[in-house]
Structures are given as structure tokens and as C-alpha cells.
Amino acid sequence: MISLRDLTVRYGDTVAVDGLTLDLEPGKIYGLLGRNGSGKTSLLSVLASYRRATAGTVRFDGADPFENRALVRDIAFIRDSLDVTEQDRIAKVLDFAARLRPSFAADYAEHLVDVFELDRRKRVSALSRGQRSSLGVVLGLAARAPLTILDEVYLGMDAGARAAFYRELLADYLAHPRTIILSTHLIDEVAGLFEQVIVIDRGRLLLHEDTETFKARGVAVTGPVAAVDAFVAGRTVLSEQSLGGVRQATLYGALDDDEATRARAAGLTLAPVGVQDLFVHLTSGAADGTRRTEALR
Known part of the structure; x- marks a missing residue:
């Protein structure tokens, strides 16, 4: 169980996340929705232990994940910026990911590289915007981390690549259940994947409920x-x-x-x-x- 209590994130005088309280049950796909500047990425950065909250608490089964090596290894946070070395070739990026994460499925990563038609010999710096996003998807899905966070990972991907992403995500989630948080602006495209919807607005929780309840x-x-x-x-x-x-x-x-x-x-x-x-x-x-x-x- 992931539990947030009165979570607040400030940047100087700007409040990005404002006293947010939320519980996430394991083994579900969550859709995190919010307008630009609503605090989504700040919230996800705290969940992924990329930054410490200004106030409030984050607990994974009762433990604080920040600077907790054992817990951090169970979190995969894939951002649109793609946190890898620009001069590395795709093959080296995948090898490093496999050595970093015990749960990384190297065979599945190779399958995804073929699905997205990535050249293993190419350097990250030579990839197009869509190819960089595809590499992020490969790293995120193949990690099979108990908590997988995908923040706007589709940028630059064409319709065919996005459809392949959604298909692979659902199939691998069903085969290897874990908690997945999808932050996206392409809501209609991915709404069918959400089991629960979380909407934040101006840093505050607007609602959190089952997708079918939300739609009704x-x-x-x-x-x-x-x-x-x-x-x-x-x-x-x-x-x-x-x-x-x-x-x-x-x-x-x-x-x-x-x-x-x-x-x-x-x-x-x-x-x-x-x-x-x-x-x-x-x-x-x-x-x-x-x-x-x-x-x-």
C-alpha cells in the first residue's frame, strides 16, 4: 500500500502539491490526470524518491522510500526527459538497466526493441523524439518494477507506436501484475487501461475513484x-x-x-x-x- 498524508511540495513561494492525502492499493493501473502546472510531475517525483516532500509523509507499506535503497530499486520512474547517458548506445543502456534492477526482464526488453524498431547500435543522442520515448517505454515496461511510473512517455510517438505501447503495457501487466501510474494528456487514448482515476487540480486532490464510477x-x-x-x-x-x-x-x-x-x-x-x-x-x-x-x- 502506498500512503500519502498531507503531502506538500513547494518551490520557493510556489506550492506545487498542497496537502494531498491519497492511498494507492497495489496491483492496479492508475490514471493520473491534471492540467499543466497541476502538480502531477512534482507528485510523481516524490513518489519515485527523486525529491523529498516539503511537508507530509510518503509510506510504502509503512516505510519511507526516500534514500531507502531497497525500496528505490523497486521503483521505475520514466520521464519524457529520459534519464540516461546521451552518448551511450541503446545496447549499453539496456545492459546497464539489467545490472541495476534485479527485476529487469532482458528478454522482454529485446522483444520491445524489435516492436518499436529501435537500432541497438544507435546512440541515445541520435534518436528522434519518438524513438527516445520508445526507449523510455522499453526501460519502463521491461523493469517490471513493483511501482512503475510513466510520465508523458508517449511524446513524439506516432499513432502506431502508441498503439503498440498500450497493447504491450496491458499484456505485460496482466502477465506480471504491479502498480502502474500513467500520467497523460492523451486521456481518450488510454482511458480504457485505467482501473482507477486520480484527478489533481492546483496541487490538490480533486477526486480518486474507480474508472467506471468516474465515468458514471x-x-x-x-x-x-x-x-x-x-x-x-x-x-x-x-x-x-x-x-x-x-x-x-x-x-x-x-x-x-x-x-x-x-x-x-x-x-x-x-x-x-x-x-x-x-x-x-x-x-x-x-x-x-x-x-x-x-x-x-
């Missing part, structure tokens, strides 16, 4: 303006848009069977809201976003 909390209600207004009265409305006499309101909050029946009887159409759309609605706007955050608690 968003519903788009469409119909005549008066009927929509009457139905949504008293509910948490995330957004509204109108065209002529038709209005669509996006609600936060699951509808029970009776409410759904009443909506349809009033001539309203109900449709699910995608994870990305729901995330955008929940985190959009500064002042309005604050109101939404309070409404969700």
Missing part, C-alpha cells in the same frame, strides 16, 4: 431548453451549451433508474460523457473550477 458520474442531458433547465435544477452542472431552442447540460452525478426514466419521459436524451470530457469540465476555469472542486467534496 458524468451524463449529458440534451433537449428543449425549458425541459433541460427543469431537470437539472439543483444538480451540479459542469457545463451548458445552447443552440436555438435546444440545450445540452453536462451533469456531475449519477442518475438512478427513476431519474433516467423521468428524463426520457420529458423528451430528454441522455448520453455518457467520456473520461477526457469529464476531466476537462471538472478542471476548467479558475474561479469556476474552485466552485466545482468544493461541490465535488
Whole structure:
């Protein structure tokens, strides 16, 4: 179990993570969602023991991972910057990773190198942006670390490479379960992989729940303006848009069977809201976003 309590990260006067409390059960794929500057990377850096929190605690099964050699070996943190030596060839990078991590699966790494069509003789400095990201994926997945953190690792990868990444991640996770945290802006592409969704906004935890529960909390209600207004009265409305006499309101909050029946009887159409759309609605706007955050608690 990974437990964070009142976690705070500051950079001078800037608060990147603000009193965040969170529990992560082992053996799940988590989607970490947040806008630019929301504190995602700062949070992940603390989880990976790349930096110490300003305040609060991080515990892995009761132990502090910071400067804990035994625990750090069980954490793989892959960032878009790719933390390897630029002049090393891919073959040397993989060899070093295998010697560094007891859990590193060298055979699987070789398989992934073939999947992403990487040249083992190439130096890291000669790789394209997409190839660097593919190498990061190889290192992250082949590490098979109990905690694997993938922070925007898809940058520069084309659609085919990204599809291969998602396919390999899911297949290897099912064969070798571990805790995986995916931080991404390509939410619709990877939402199907998430077992739980974590949304942070301005350094604070906005919500943490099962993906299916999260998806069920968003519903788009469409119909005549008066009927929509009457139905949504008293509910948490995330957004509204109108065209002529038709209005669509996006609600936060699951509808029970009776409410759904009443909506349809009033001539309203109900449709699910995608994870990305729901995330955008929940985190959009500064002042309005604050109101939404309070409404969700």
C-alpha cells in the first residue's frame, strides 16, 4: 500500500502539491490526470524518491522510500526527459538497466526493441523524439518494477507506436501484475487501461475513484431548453451549451433508474460523457473550477 498524508511540495513561494492525502492499493493501473502546472510531475517525483516532500509523509507499506535503497530499486520512474547517458548506445543502456534492477526482464526488453524498431547500435543522442520515448517505454515496461511510473512517455510517438505501447503495457501487466501510474494528456487514448482515476487540480486532490464510477458520474442531458433547465435544477452542472431552442447540460452525478426514466419521459436524451470530457469540465476555469472542486467534496 502506498500512503500519502498531507503531502506538500513547494518551490520557493510556489506550492506545487498542497496537502494531498491519497492511498494507492497495489496491483492496479492508475490514471493520473491534471492540467499543466497541476502538480502531477512534482507528485510523481516524490513518489519515485527523486525529491523529498516539503511537508507530509510518503509510506510504502509503512516505510519511507526516500534514500531507502531497497525500496528505490523497486521503483521505475520514466520521464519524457529520459534519464540516461546521451552518448551511450541503446545496447549499453539496456545492459546497464539489467545490472541495476534485479527485476529487469532482458528478454522482454529485446522483444520491445524489435516492436518499436529501435537500432541497438544507435546512440541515445541520435534518436528522434519518438524513438527516445520508445526507449523510455522499453526501460519502463521491461523493469517490471513493483511501482512503475510513466510520465508523458508517449511524446513524439506516432499513432502506431502508441498503439503498440498500450497493447504491450496491458499484456505485460496482466502477465506480471504491479502498480502502474500513467500520467497523460492523451486521456481518450488510454482511458480504457485505467482501473482507477486520480484527478489533481492546483496541487490538490480533486477526486480518486474507480474508472467506471468516474465515468458514471458524468451524463449529458440534451433537449428543449425549458425541459433541460427543469431537470437539472439543483444538480451540479459542469457545463451548458445552447443552440436555438435546444440545450445540452453536462451533469456531475449519477442518475438512478427513476431519474433516467423521468428524463426520457420529458423528451430528454441522455448520453455518457467520456473520461477526457469529464476531466476537462471538472478542471476548467479558475474561479469556476474552485466552485466545482468544493461541490465535488
